[in-house]
Amino acid sequence: MVSIKDIAERAGVSYSTVSKALNDSPLVKEETKRRILEIARSMGYQRNLLARHLVSGRTRLIGFGLVNLGNPIFANLTIQLHRALAALDYRMVIAISPDEIDLLNQMRADGLVIWADLVSRHPHLMEELGRWQAKTLVIGTDEPVPLPHVRFDRRAGIAKAVEYLRSFGHRRIGFIGSSQEIKVRAFLDAVQQAGLTPSLDWLYPAEPTFEGGYRAIRYARPDVPMPTAFIGLNNLITKGALRALLELGYRVPQDVSLIGYDNLPDMQFAEVPITTVGPSLEEVADFAAHRVVDMIDGKPGPDAHVIEPILIPRASVERAPDRDDT
Amino acid sequence: MVSIKDIAERAGVSYSTVSKALNDSPLVKEETKRRILEIARSMGYQRNLLARHLVSGRTRLIGFGLVNLGNPIFANLTIQLHRALAALDYRMVIAISPDEIDLLNQMRADGLVIWADLVSRHPHLMEELGRWQAKTLVIGTDEPVPLPHVRFDRRAGIAKAVEYLRSFGHRRIGFIGSSQEIKVRAFLDAVQQAGLTPSLDWLYPAEPTFEGGYRAIRYARPDVPMPTAFIGLNNLITKGALRALLELGYRVPQDVSLIGYDNLPDMQFAEVPITTVGPSLEEVADFAAHRVVDMIDGKPGPDAHVIEPILIPRASVERAPDRDDT
DNA sequence: CAATCAATTAACAACGTGGTTATTCACGAG
DNA sequence: CTCGTGAATAACCACGTTGTTAATTGATTG
Structure with a gap:
């Protein structure tokens, strides 16, 4: 080379003169500059960023750490973050394990954006990250963590969904998803807030997959009366639930309404375009990119930021049918 | 640091002794080695890969260049390639524009894996890539190109789909997708090969999106009799077409059979699990990763490789209905 | 004509490694 | 006692840059 x-x-x-010429320094005569640039071009010169970064101490590299690439939401976030970072002239490297995160640090990545599940799944990572020199931003937490982070207010999102359904007259609402206490509580609280009396019967535990959502509805307890509306805790669950509902002969939204979590574009292409609630992934990516770059540049900023969920109305919610027997 | x-x-x-100790060189006394390692650990030492790479001339970085991250197939391939490269102890950096590819080269990425559309969309890239020192592998071409490449034999894939439909008795087959000559010809040839007489009426031009597939069927020419089977040229088109068919009241597969291109896992979650044909993305990623690493290591290997498409039978193909009036 | 000054360019240290060569040291053989 | 000899370690160069400092010009001025 x-x-x-x-x-x-x-x-x-x-x-050294060549270096200055290539960086368009005013310390070099214009004519010399032109001549050097011409020669560089003709020799097919490509600057070596490794060397530059070694001396400058900056790599313009940002690691994105996540866990499960199976859920389309990660693919989507990856795209969005790549876009946002590229606009700021940063490159993105993906990491899906603590080992890879470690390597990013050894590469002297300027910053790390880490999906909350990755740290919660590897608890020792949290303290390590704090010690490292790479600026770290955790995104997608439900609860505050001892690192700069972007929180998704899932509580508010669930509340928004419940209210929305309530405004359509629904009084019995099913909740399909994790039986994790915090999420269940958020749902039950929201229901109460909406002036309804929640019942544990309204909970439909499900794995966070298409299968999970499908089975939760398809093989639900037969003794529990069918709610007039459901909230699916993520995109896959919701799609699976929709499939099961249709198979069971329910019309959506005439017989049963449905709201899904996660604002993914392809939710509109489901059998029935699905109304969704959740953070805008574009907003998340933009904020995360700008924030982490600010951290690198030493600019001040909030250590915690909450992304407000937004509700995107589509065709899967309608007025509650009469069979609502409350 | x-x-x-x-x-x-x-x-x-x-x-220099520390360097040797850290690299477990036999030139350092065991005891010294242990002592140094202990000190390094206690000081929180992290080796600087930038410096190491500068002197070694290798970065263990591989760029993945692609175009449209909108189609889930790219997200899928990204995941798969990341996985395959991580297994070989290489990191992956994404690039979606010639500028970013350029930067990868300046970062001294050891290799580049580039999706064919990126080079075909930016023709000048091809010759540049040849000159660069980063080993370049183009994947997903239809035709041979003057660089090491992995070809998807779409011709064979289309032929496989046609044959498969033929074996179920279908005699009028619609082809939904690009009106690009090469693909259309592949289809028409395959039909002829299967002993049928193709007609231009069988072509349903469509943009490579869900909308495209939907509109191609929903607003098809009313004077053309409905084929008994369709082939969709990619995953999105196929899903759109399926939606349109169902909306028009056709049952799939009883009234109309459907095969989609691109073996994406989520095709099984469509309204009707869709039979697909296409390269295995896992195989593509594994081959590409190994091949590009071999190129970096100077190992010999084929400059051209063809991935044979495979057909995954699901529920969307059945025997042709009687209305087949040929 | 020497001194001064601005403009231009050259020389060199540094970044953190990995390798190559030189030095030191202890020890045993002659 | 001296001379290898081998083990262990130190010293140094190179990788390709950037930034700082020193040197070299040519012109200007008193």
């Missing part, structure tokens, strides 16, 4: 020394030799100047 | 010099000072040895 041709280096600035090669160019210097060819041009009959010192390599 | 702590460097080997800091460790050397603390340990009272020269920094």
Whole structure:
């Protein structure tokens, strides 16, 4: 590979002059600059960012750490974050394990954006991250964590969904998803807030997959009366639930309404375009990119930020049918 | 950040000794080695890969260049390639524009895996890539290109789909997708090969999106009799077409059979699990990763490789209905 | 004509490693 | 006692840059 020394030799100047010329420094005569640039071009010179980064201490590299690439939401976030970072002239490297995160640190990535599940799944990571020099931003937490983070207010999102359904007259609402206490509580609280009396019968535990959502509805307890509306805790669950509902002969939204969590574009292409609630992934990515870059630049900013969920109305919610027997 | 010099000072040895100790060289006494390692650990030493790479000339970085991250197939391939590269101890950096590819080269990425559309969309890229030192592998081409590449034999895939439909008795087959000559010809040839007489009426031009597939069927020419089977040229088109068919009251597969291109896992979650044909993305990623690493290591290998498409039978194909009036 | 000054360029240290060569040291053989 | 000898370590160069400092010009001025 041709280096600035090669160019210097060819041009009959010192390599430091070449360096300045390539960086368009005012310390070099215009004519010399032009001549050097021309020679560099003709020799097919490509600057070596490794060397530059070694001396400058900055790599313009940001790691994105996540866990399960199976859920389309991660693919989506990856795209969005890549876009947002590219706009700020940063490159993105993906990591899906603590080992890879470690390597990013050894590569001297300037910053790390880490999906909350990755740290919660590897608890020792949290303290390590705090010690490292790479600026770390955790995104997608439900609860505050001892690192700069972006929180998704899932509580507010669930509340929004419940209220929305309530405004359509629904009084018995099923909740399909994790039986994790915090989420269940958020739902039950929201229901109460909406002036309804929640019942544990309204909970439909499900794995966070299409299968999970499908089975939760398809093989639900037969003794529990069918709610007039459901909230699915993520995109896959919701799609699975929709499939099961249709198979069971329910019309959506005439017989049963449905709201899904996670604002993914392809939710509109389901059998019935699905009304969704959740953070805008574009907003998340934009905020995370700007925030982490600010952290790198030493600019002040909030250590915690909450992304407000938004509700996107589509066709899967309608007025509650009469069979609502409350 | 702590460097080997800091460790050397603390340990009272020269920094070259520390370097050797960290690399477990036999030139250092075992006891010294242990002592140095202990000090390094206690000081929270993290090796600097930038510096190492500068001297070694290798970065263990591989760029993945692609175009449209909107189609889930790209997200899928990204995941798969990441997985395959991580297994070989390489990191992956995403690039979606020629500029970003350029930067990868300046970062001295050891190799590049580039999706064919990216080079075909930016023709000047091809010759540049040839000149660069990063080993380049183009994947997903339809035709041979003057660079090492992995070809998807779409011709064979289409032929496989046609044959499969033929074996179920279908005699009028619709082809939904690009009106690009090469693909259309592949289809028409395959039909002829299967002993049928193709007609231009069988072509349903469509943009490569869900909308495209939907509109192609929903607003098809009313004077053309409905084929008994369709082939959709990619995953989105196929899903759109399926939606349209169902909306028009056709039962799939009883009234109309459907095969989609692109073996994406989520095709099984469509309204009707869709039979697909296409390259296995896992195989593509594994081959590409191994091949590009071999190229980096200077190992010999084929400049061109063809991935044979495979057909995954699901529920969307059945025997042709009687209305087949040929 | 020497001194001064601005403009230009050259020389060099540094970044943190990995390798190569030189030095030191202890020890045993002659 | 001296001379290898081998083990262990130190010293140094290179990788390709950037930034700082020193040197070299050519012109200007008193």
